Amino acid sequence: MKIVAVDLGASGGRVLTADLSGSDGDLRVTMEETHRFPHQPVYIPHDSGRTLYWDVVRLWTEVVSGLREVGARHGRPESIGVDTWGDDFGLIDATGRLLGTPVCYRDSRTDGMIEAACERVGREEIFRRTGMQFMSPNSLYHLMGMVAHGSPLLAQADRFLMMPDLFHFWLCGSKSGEYTNASITQMLHAVERNWDRPLLDQLGVPHGFLPELLQPGAHLGTLRAGVADETGLPADVPIILPPTHDTAAAVVATPGEGFDWAFLSAGTWCLFGAEVNGPQLDPSVLSHGFGNEGGVRGTIRLLRNITGLWLVQECRRTWAAAGENYSYADLARLAAEARPFVCAIDPDDSDFASPSRMPETIAAYCARTGQETPGTIGEMVRACLEGIALTVRLRWEQLEAILGRRLSVLNIVGGGTQNELLCQFIANAIARPVVCGPVEATAMGNALVQAIGLGRLDYDSAREVVKRSTELTVLHPGDAGLWEDRYGAYVSRRG
Numbered sequence: 004m005k006i007v008a009v010d011l012g013a014s015g016g017r018v019l020t021a022d023l024s025g026s027d028g029d030l031r032v033t034m035e036e037t038h039r040f041p042h043q044p045v046y047i048p049h050d051s052g053r054t055l056y057w058d059v060v061r062l063w064t065e066v067v068s069g070l071r072e073v074g075a076r077h078g079r080p081e082s083i084g085v086d087t088w089g090d091d092f093g094l095i096d097a098t099g100r101l102l103g104t105p106v107c108y109r110d111s112r113t114d115g116m117i118e119a120a121c122e123r124v125g126r127e128e129i130f131r132r133t134g135m136q137f138m139s140p141n142s143l144y145h146l147m148g149m150v151a152h153g154s155p156l157l158a159q160a161d162r163f164l165m166m167p168d169l170f171h172f173w174l175c176g177s178k179s180g181e182y183t184n185a186s187i188t189q190m191l192h193a194v195e196r197n198w199d200r201p202l203l204d205q206l207g208v209p210h211g212f213l214p215e216l217l218q219p220g221a222h223l224g225t226l227r228a229g230v231a232d233e234t235g236l237p238a239d240v241p242i243i244l245p246p247t248h249d250t251a252a253a254v255v256a257t258p259g260e261g262f263d264w265a266f267l268s269a270g271t272w273c274l275f276g277a278e279v280n281g282p283q284l285d286p287s288v289l290s291h292g293f294g295n296e297g298g299v300r301g302t303i304r305l306l307r308n309i310t311g312l313w314l315v316q317e318c319r320r321t322w323a324a325a326g327e328n329y330s331y332a333d334l335a336r337l338a339a340e341a342r343p344f345v346c347a348i349d350p351d352d353s354d355f356a357s358p359s360r361m362p363e364t365i366a367a368y369c370a371r372t373g374q375e376t377p378g379t380i381g382e383m384v385r386a387c388l389e390g391i392a393l394t395v396r397l398r399w400e401q402l403e404a405i406l407g408r409r410l411s412v413l414n415i416v417g418g419g420t421q422n423e424l425l426c427q428f429i430a431n432a433i434a435r436p437v438v439c440g441p442v443e444a445t446a447m448g449n450a451l452v453q454a455i456g457l458g459r460l461d462y463d464s465a466r467e468v469v470k471r472s473t474e475l476t477v478l479h480p481g482d483a484g485l486w487e488d489r490y491g492a493y494v495s496r497r498g
């Protein structure tokens with residue numbers, strides 16, 4: 004059986020075809036990338052500044068192109084499902100027309116909104132109710148920003164659809180939401196697992212347009228006739244709801260065993276945490292900046308966002324604009340050859356949050372923090388990778404403290420596993436073995452949950468399918484003394 008996983012990340016998108024084959028006890032999945040494309044948000048000026056938008060028309064065009072290619076190569080798939088990055092959303096009116104262009108989570112309209120929310124309700128109370136980490140990209144603060152700026156779209160909106168929900172609506176007409184992605188908006192009650200409308204009332208956020216939430220595996224409908232015509236696919240192809248938040252999908256395909264492992268989904272963001280059975284609302288979770296994100300089958304991803312390869316991506320974009328084109332393999336090689344620990348970068352520092360000429364931003368950060376500035380491209384990239392690894396170490400210790408137990412192994416999944424230098428740095432920093440793979444964890448988790456929704460698989464066997472289908476790499480820690488010293492200096496600098 005062939006299942007289509009549309010996987011849209013914050014810097015690129017893919018349409019992949021998952022081929023599930025074999026007997027019940029030896030089922031395997033192989034992933035074929037059918038269509039790939041880069042994308043990025045775009046600043047558009049207006050009279051009071053500028054807004055950072057997603058080019059959603061292009062995204063939809065690329066999805067349609069990918070589905071057309073799926074049909075040309077494989078014929079009718081068993082089902083289709085979409086996952087994306089989190090936080091962002093579109094609003095549609097009662098006729099289903101898109102109201103405005105979706106705004107990127109890095110836009111400045113959320114400035115000051117966390118402080119405003121905490122002043123009205125209280126930080127501890129918001130956490131007690133939602134269980135979420137406080138981050139300006141959260142959908143809650145975008146809606147608060149729209150209210151504060153008097154956006155007319157709120158009065159016109161019939162439905163709030165997060166990005167994967169919007170694509171599912173365009174594919175089949177479903178106007179529902181999905182639990183795992185909605186859970187990161189900071190608008191859900193952590194225990195009740197539905198929209199916390201009393202909280203939204205307290206914050207002055209309208210909520211009549213919030214959709215019904217469905218669980219992964221639900222059947223949403225079949226292809227719209229117009230989309231079937233555009234893609235050449237039959238109109239009876241079902242749309243099956245995966246875990247639409249990309250990290251939730253990736254955790255489904257993380258081959259962890261027992262209870263002493265953590266996960267890191269590595270890409271533009273590094274999403275670090277552990278899978279637990281219910282929301283953890285102890286004050287230590289709040290103080291360490293972790294949050295409770297919804298997973299499949301009632302699980303919770305006790306998770307902390309860490310800025311990942313975003314700094315390297317922005318450096319690469321800046322160098323390319325200046326005519327210096329480097330592949331990621333080139334940058335990894337230069338980093339491996341560069342001087343170690345020229346400086347200690349905190350990738351989560353607010354200096355790095357917005358698109359910028361990142362090499363200049365890093366140089367300014369080093370000057371501000373009294374550190375040597377990386378002098379070569381290799382040193383710049385290496386400093387970014389070392390900073391990610393040291394931050395993972397800090398969050399590792401905090402997660403162990405929250406859980407009250409020692410963690411023995413870290414499973415790294417996603418595109419970042421292709422950067423072996425980063426993965427080795429993380430192993431060195433946490434002084435634990437790191438298991439790398441699968442690269443395609445998000446799309447694989449998306450497809451496996453669709454198979455579950457089709458009745459062809461169950462959750463208990465999904466991770467066994469992943470293990471049979473993936474060549475995993477184990478990296479062991481090294482340079483223990485050097486990394487321990489540098490970690491001590493990194494923690495001291497953070498204060």
